[in-house]
Amino acid sequence: MDAIILQILNGLDKGSAYALIALGLTLIFGTLGVVNFAHGALFMIGAFVAVTLQRIFNLSFEQIDPTKKDFLGNPLKVEVPYVEAWFGADVGDWLIDWSVPLAIIFAIPVMLLVGFVMERGLIKHFYKRPHADQILVTFGLAIVLQELIKYFFGANPIQTGAPDAFSGSMDFGVLLGFDPNVIIYPYWRLVYFLFAAIVIGAVFSFLQFTTFGMVVRAGMADRETVGLLGINIDKRFTLMFGLAAAVAGMAGVMYTPILAPNYHMGMDFLVLSFVVVVVGGMGSLPGAVAAGFLLGVLQSFASMNEIKSLIPGIDQVIIYLVAIIILLTRPRGLMGRAGVMEE
């Protein structure tokens, strides 16, 4: 029992990332009808916003510290980050420590901007082209973005730590009445899951309970009619693209302490997220979220030793296997609607 709970917990953080990326992909597909292969790159850019912010906070200058001496008795030079010099040591330290969560504040405008530029500059011209063309051009864009990041940040993963307050693990089992030290779960993964739940909830309530969201949903159902009613639906859809980019970016920012960002993380997640979207049902937002968590948890179950010894290699293929089975038995995915991508 405790092992099962542990695996469910382990699957949640990966599942959260899949769900967030898949949510954005589905938003873009549902509104604009575009298959965006560059969505993984947006996730990666988000992660690198966090890296950049951490680097900016760590920018430092050398200062002679009069209170310390080196072993020859000369005054010692110490590196002092600018933020500490400007805001005082306490606030500066706090800023450096909390750079990852703080990066969210910067990631939202950056990702909105990236999203708008992408949509207005490139995707707009591909509404009427075949899906294959959309896949190909966004695939090209993903390569370009990936290489730009590689150029500026190098090919090696960059460690980006969580704030000290969240760096340890918690004994989750004690809360549920198990023995101590049975279910150990890192704090940050819990934070990530809660964060994902909040973002997903926010996106859904935005679509469900605001007038703007209502218009967008109407546009997803029947774009032409909404246009005929005198509503500028294109403008709203562009905004939704920006929103989807921001969701992917935030998912990337928060994921940095779990996985040190590297330039190809976007592609790695993209392939899986596409599988998630298709399993959930193309164009269905709840489907994308459900499939994301489902596949994340299944993946962590499959990597249990008991199951691996039963079916060797299952941990490597479980996601793809589930995708194949679902696509063949439920052609529209878990919650797909009829008539999407079936021309």
Add this chain to the structure above:
Amino acid sequence: MKMLGLSQRDTTFLLIVVFLTLVTPILLQPFPEGSGMATFNAGYPDLMQRFAIFGIFAIGFNILFGLTGYLSFGHAAFLGVGSYSVVWMYKLLGYNVVPGILLAVIVSALFALLIGYVSLRRSGIYFSILTLAFAQMSYNLAYSVLTPLTNGETGLQVYTNDPQVLMGENSPTSPHFFGIVMNESAKLNVGGWEFTFNNGYYFCAIVAILVFYLSLRIFRSPFGLMLRAIKTNQTRLNYTGLNSRPYTLAAFVISGMYAGLAGALMASMDPLAGAERMQWTASGEVVLMTILGGAGTLMGPILGAGFIKYFENIFSKINDNMLHQWFAWMPDGIEDFLIGLSHFFVGKSWHLTLGLLFMLVVIFLPGGLVEGGQRIAKAVRNRRSKGDGAEAQTQPAE
């Protein structure tokens, strides 16, 4: 002149392709050794072999994607299967490539039959995802559970204690074709030029010509016409009472066999096989080649493959010293600026160039390089005919 069941135009076309393929070692070596432009030479065996092999891969992919419009993202799986089959034949029988290549084609056909039978039940993006899922599964399995078959991360290679039952006393100890050793070459020095005629390249080239001829026949056959009909309007085809599945499945298997053959040739040139050949990025590469050259055209995939492999090689070789040499005549500030700018595009970041180029092609030239060539030819012809027309035109009487 008609040959081999081709029309006159196609015969000429095929002969041109054959001629170009055979003189490639000379054509790709336009600059003398030691001159500043020698970097741009591409006439060395390794690269020319890759032209031919990836040409075959792309020709095969084009039979599926170019004709039927089904975009497979999993063709690299067949490439890997082909390579593994050949290396296994080396280990069991000996270094002759023929049994390995035959086995590779058969195994990849069976593999393609299985994957195709399942994947082709869906179309559009679902098909792409299904093929991707199968290929990634093969890749992951090759790294983990199938290690006894694939030797995992080390990659499959021949060891001295392998049986190699057909190895005689005097058999060559590297891949050969009935005694013709692949990595041997004849060199010819003419003036400052050095031409390398490599056995392996000619082996690949002859295979490439054969399969190109085959694809030419497929393009011109009623079967090819049927595949094109599927791309144009599958629904209408179904309404006329035709079941299109056997046709798409046949196309899928054929293109899988081409990919298996390409993988087999890779292992024939270099007796190694690794799982990274099956990764989805390799599938993406063949998509890039086909689109860049021109999907659905005969020459397109070959052009695309050659183009990408050439620039991969040349662009990634350019370094700072060469840039300084080229821009030396400019004022210092501009020189440094240009060199800084070039860093984005050459050396390690040449993929950026590829990505940009690919985007530009998809945006402005959906027909690829072939369409670009046709447009230029048309513009030239129009201008010429306009020039002629102006003189010959008689003024209308008013």
